[in-house]
Amino acid sequence: MSERRPPGLRTVARAVAWRSIHNYLTNPAFLVPSLVFPLFFFVSFAGGLSAIANVPGFDFPSGYTSFQFVFVLLQSAAFGGVFTGFGIARDFETGFSRRYFLAVGNRGGIVAGYAGAALVRALITWAFLTVIALIAGMNVDGSAGELVAMYFLAVLVNLTATMWAAGIAMRVRSIQGGPLMQFPVFLILFLAPVYVPLDLLEGWIHTVASVNPVTALLEAGRGFISGDPAVAGLAFAIGILLPILFALWARGGLRRAEAAG
Amino acid sequence: MSSGLRTQVGQLAHRSILRTLRQPAQIVPALIFPLFLLAVNSGGLKDATNLPGFPTDSYLTFALAVPFMQGALFSVMNAGTDLARDIETGFLNRLALTPLRGAALLSGLLAGAVVLGVVQAVVYLSVGLIAGAELAAGPAGVLVIVALSVSITVAFGSIGLFAALRTGNGEAVQSLFPVFFVFLFLSSMALPLELIQTDWYRAIATANPVSYLLQAFRSLLIEGWDIGELALGFGIAAALLAIGMWAAAAALKTRLVRT
Numbered sequence: 457m458s459e460r461r462p463p464g465l466r467t468v469a470r471a472v473a474w475r476s477i478h479n480y481l482t483n484p485a486f487l488v489p490s491l492v493f494p495l496f497f498f499v500s501f502a503g504g505l506s507a508i509a510n511v512p513g514f515d516f517p518s519g520y521t522s523f524q525f526v527f528v529l530l531q532s533a534a535f536g537g538v539f540t541g542f543g544i545a546r547d548f549e550t551g552f553s554r555r556y557f558l559a560v561g562n563r564g565g566i567v568a569g570y571a572g573a574a575l576v577r578a579l580i581t582w583a584f585l586t587v588i589a590l591i592a593g594m595n596v597d598g599s600a601g602e603l604v605a606m607y608f609l610a611v612l613v614n615l616t617a618t619m620w621a622a623g624i625a626m627r628v629r630s631i632q633g634g635p636l637m638q639f640p641v642f643l644i645l646f647l648a649p650v651y652v653p654l655d656l657l658e659g660w661i662h663t664v665a666s667v668n669p670v671t672a673l674l675e676a677g678r679g680f681i682s683g684d685p686a687v688a689g690l691a692f693a694i695g696i697l698l699p700i701l702f703a704l705w706a707r708g709g710l711r712r713a714e715a716a717g
Numbered sequence: 718m719s720s721g722l723r724t725q726v727g728q729l730a731h732r733s734i735l736r737t738l739r740q741p742a743q744i745v746p747a748l749i750f751p752l753f754l755l756a757v758n759s760g761g762l763k764d765a766t767n768l769p770g771f772p773t774d775s776y777l778t779f780a781l782a783v784p785f786m787q788g789a790l791f792s793v794m795n796a797g798t799d800l801a802r803d804i805e806t807g808f809l810n811r812l813a814l815t816p817l818r819g820a821a822l823l824s825g826l827l828a829g830a831v832v833l834g835v836v837q838a839v840v841y842l843s844v845g846l847i848a849g850a851e852l853a854a855g856p857a858g859v860l861v862i863v864a865l866s867v868s869i870t871v872a873f874g875s876i877g878l879f880a881a882l883r884t885g886n887g888e889a890v891q892s893l894f895p896v897f898f899v900f901l902f903l904s905s906m907a908l909p910l911e912l913i914q915t916d917w918y919r920a921i922a923t924a925n926p927v928s929y930l931l932q933a934f935r936s937l938l939i940e941g942w943d944i945g946e947l948a949l950g951f952g953i954a955a956a957l958l959a960i961g962m963w964a965a966a967a968a969l970k971t972r973l974v975r976t
Contacts, residue, residue, distance in 0.1 A: 499903070499918070500902040504902075504903075505762075508764070512764075635746075647757065657763075658763060661760030
């Protein structure tokens with residue numbers, strides 16, 4: 457009798473991703489907020505604050521809607537990762553993760569599967585958000601290549617946030633770790649130039665935003681959508697470095713979860 | 718109020734207040750989160766004061782009204798979640814075995830929201846003034862701001878009670894938080910109504926009662942004493958409370974089944 461080979465990383469990742477995506481798409485409690493939240497941020501910022509474009513010194517030719525779209529895109533990328541962390545924590549609470557651990561030898565595949573699901577989730581949100589933004593009259597002055605670069609930055613942000621949240625979820629192994637996953641992400645996003653460009657910020661918020669890595673990602677994204685790329689090299693360096701660092705953080709969490717049994 | 722009813726309200730109010738004070742997880746986010754957003758928004762949107770027609774040269778003063786509303790939104794969660802827990806643990810069913818009146822239960826449960834409202838108002842105002850916000854109405858304005866904050870917190874708390882009684886589930890109450898946040902977002906939260914350029918957004922914000930609650934706070938902070946703005950703010954809070962209590966009382970009749 458031939459012995460059955462244990463499933464490889466790809467098989468495990470695909471199975472975990474499929475289950476997470478299925479849960480996401482079939483449960484309105486998961487699907488609706490992930491679509492509605494970014495939309496409300498976008499509507500509130502782009503609609504309610506459009507007069508900010510008239511502030512002296514504000515110079516963004518593509519308009520305030522495009523300016524805010526990039527922030528909401530990166531924000532939804534980050535929160536897509538955080539919400540996936542909630543799902544991981546829930547799997548630990550219900551004992552489903554234990555079944556995953558018993559079933560597979562290559563547990564890195566479990567994390568990869570969650571990351572894949574987070575990306576699919578984010579792609580659905582971005583498609584929805586982009587359509588709404590275009591209907592709302594968003595100007596896109598960047599080339600196709602620049603737009604691909606903007607969305608790729610968002611993918612890197614999504615991956616970073618997923619690894620961060622997964623690291624927390626696998627350490628805390630309870631949904632009570634939710635605020636710990638969410639609040640730092642919220643903090644770092646809003647300590648960037650959200651409403652006006654960096655040059656127009658003053659005081660402590662300018663100092664903080666100047667050293668905040670999200671600022672470079674945001675400025676690069678805004679540069680891409682307006683067809684005037686700025687700090688792209690720095691943004692991609694940060695965008696590639698962060699997922700690597702947080703993947704190590706997530707691996708540490710996985711080891712802790714394995715040790716806890 | 719009869720002495721029996723007073724005793725019932727007192728007992729439940731005491732429990733509600735202790736419960737609120739003993740849960741830092743309820744108080745801390747309700748204080749920290751709005752203050753964080755105040756810090757970020759007042760820094761990030763400072764240049765909005767350069768727009769022609771902006772009512773003050775201090776965005777911090779303008780934005781200081783927002784934490785009071787955010788704090789009130791937290792009271793929906795806190796009051797609702799506490800009551801939902803009472804339902805889930807069977808405490809409400811035990812109360813049903815006593816001669817407790819529905820009015821006493823609802824009033825007593827809102828006592829925690831009153832305490833939270835006072836704490837929030839004092840903290841937000843103190844931090845705002847220390848950071849450099851102005852208070853055009855002067856020292857007497859502090860009392861009115863606290864009173865307005867408590868009125869709104871209790872009004873929103875009554876909606877939380879209704880949600881808890883209707884659903885009987887803490888998670889369902891928690892899921893209402895974003896819904897109420899939408900009301901805040903689609904208001905004159907970031908700019909005065911007259912400066913909102915997008916027509917449909919201005920139309921929604923004009924119809925949204927939250928804009929007038931914010932304006933009541935802003936009238937005290939920026940203009941001084943505007944009786945019309947204050948009357949509108951207190952009136953909306955009273956109307957919300959009346960609707961919330963009426964809906965909660967109706968839901969309580971179904972929930973508090975006498976045996």
